[in-house]
Amino acid sequence: MKKIKVLFAVCLMLMTSTVFAQSEDAWKGVRVAYNNFDLDAGGADAVMALSAGYVHSFAVSQNIPLFLEVGGNILWVNGDVMKIEGEDLKLKMFAVELPVNFGYKWNINDDWSIFPYVGATFRGYISGKLGNQKVFDDAENFKKWKRFTAGAQVGVTANYKNFNLGAKYGMDLNEITEDSKVKTWTISVGYNF
Numbered sequence: 001m002k003k004i005k006v007l008f009a010v011c012l013m014l015m016t017s018t019v020f021a022q023s024e025d026a027w028k029g030v031r032v033a034y035n036n037f038d039l040d041a042g043g044a045d046a047v048m049a050l051s052a053g054y055v056h057s058f059a060v061s062q063n064i065p066l067f068l069e070v071g072g073n074i075l076w077v078n079g080d081v082m083k084i085e086g087e088d089l090k091l092k093m094f095a096v097e098l099p100v101n102f103g104y105k106w107n108i109n110d111d112w113s114i115f116p117y118v119g120a121t122f123r124g125y126i127s128g129k130l131g132n133q134k135v136f137d138d139a140e141n142f143k144k145w146k147r148f149t150a151g152a153q154v155g156v157t158a159n160y161k162n163f164n165l166g167a168k169y170g171m172d173l174n175e176i177t178e179d180s181k182v183k184t185w186t187i188s189v190g191y192n193f
Helices: 002-017
Strands: 028-038 047-059 066-084 087-104 112-130 148-160 163-172 183-192
Touching: 028 066, 028 163, 047 087, 047 183, 066 112, 087 148, 148 183
Parallel strands: none
Antiparallel strands: 028 047, 028 183, 047 066, 066 087, 087 112, 112 148, 148 163, 163 183
């Protein structure tokens, strides 16, 4: 947990204290996404998650199209994850995500560009239930889940004028609960302004 806090502090310092070069290619925009949210918990199936958020980029060089992209998302998870005594248990969670990505923007022509990136996502869970049990409270049949996770991700965004389509894969570095880390495949659409 200490490593995650240090990583989070370093990312915050980068976002707030670094003087970024100005660039006409920098962007800010909104995104909506479908997430395949997998708890990787001993055969549990992935569940559907939806997210919506805001991104803002900063050029880190005046000569090379390298960008730092930061943002914030609201994430809603909803789906059946496992059967206990013949009953499907539905997982419902609500979280806030803070993605930080570093990538290279290739301008193919005046209309098209591609932005491959690597990054980290910090996720804070606001609420969560598995069946009728609140997962962030102590329960008789399972341990309390962690409210904070951090993970790594790799992705690419294709831009056409102000519209974009993105795909990414992410995996948490720490467990949300015993023997369970979140893995996600995400497809997003968005608009830059």
